[in-house]
Amino acid sequence: MKTILNALAEPNRLHIVELLRDGPLTVGEIADRLELNQPQASKHLRVLSNAGLVEVLAIANRRIYKLRPEPFKELDFWLESYRHIWIERFDRLDDYLQELKRKEGNRDDKQ
Amino acid sequence: MKTILNALAEPNRLHIVELLRDGPLTVGEIADRLELNQPQASKHLRVLSNAGLVEVLAIANRRIYKLRPEPFKELDFWLESYRHIWIERFDRLDDYLQELKRKEGNRDDKQ
DNA sequence: TTTTAATATTCCTTGACGGGAATATTCCCA
């Protein structure tokens, strides 16, 4: 998860991923559309590849990159455990404040 | 989106968010559970706060931090546009390869 | 078989970021 988020956190890499959302592309095409130098494009693609976000198909001397579904599934699964925060309006702040008061009260007493 | 991902990409901050998933906590509690020095906890919370991921409630000299739903909604919305990648098995690789061949064929001809 | 195209890799430099330590700030309480 950390690896995935880290890969996506870099603006150019996020752009690459968004480009590939519409279908596979070669390194050159990616570099062109994002106005990156080819080496930087390759380097970013390497990071994305190591994070499992993309995979590559070699055709002659071109490399065609496309998205892999797995990390997105993983992200979705991770997000799932946060949905209750906005689906229900599950705040827990009231509970916490009461818990806090309880502890305050106990301070002078026993213990 | 970039700001959110960047905030989450740092391991300690990701841990903080995961802690807060179960409810609000003070800075001290967060620092304790993650075995962070208090200043580092505060600093990470600041980044999370700037990214809109958490909000703070001041009670006396304590600060109670809790998650904000908005950025998670945003992430979810972003992910939405990638679901087709694994929901349908939408590859577009075949299309791309055909398109490639078409261009190759045209190379010698006209143009 | 030399040349050219597409991509990857290496080296270098610079800037951003995280951690540690010290200090500032705010609030409560004796």
Next chain:
DNA sequence: TGGGAATATTCCCGTCAAGGAATATTAAAA
């Protein structure tokens, strides 16, 4: 009102990652 607790901020330092430029690699084409 002086001291201690909770938190924030600042400064300094080391590390790491991103960009630029040059070069290596591989495959196709002439």
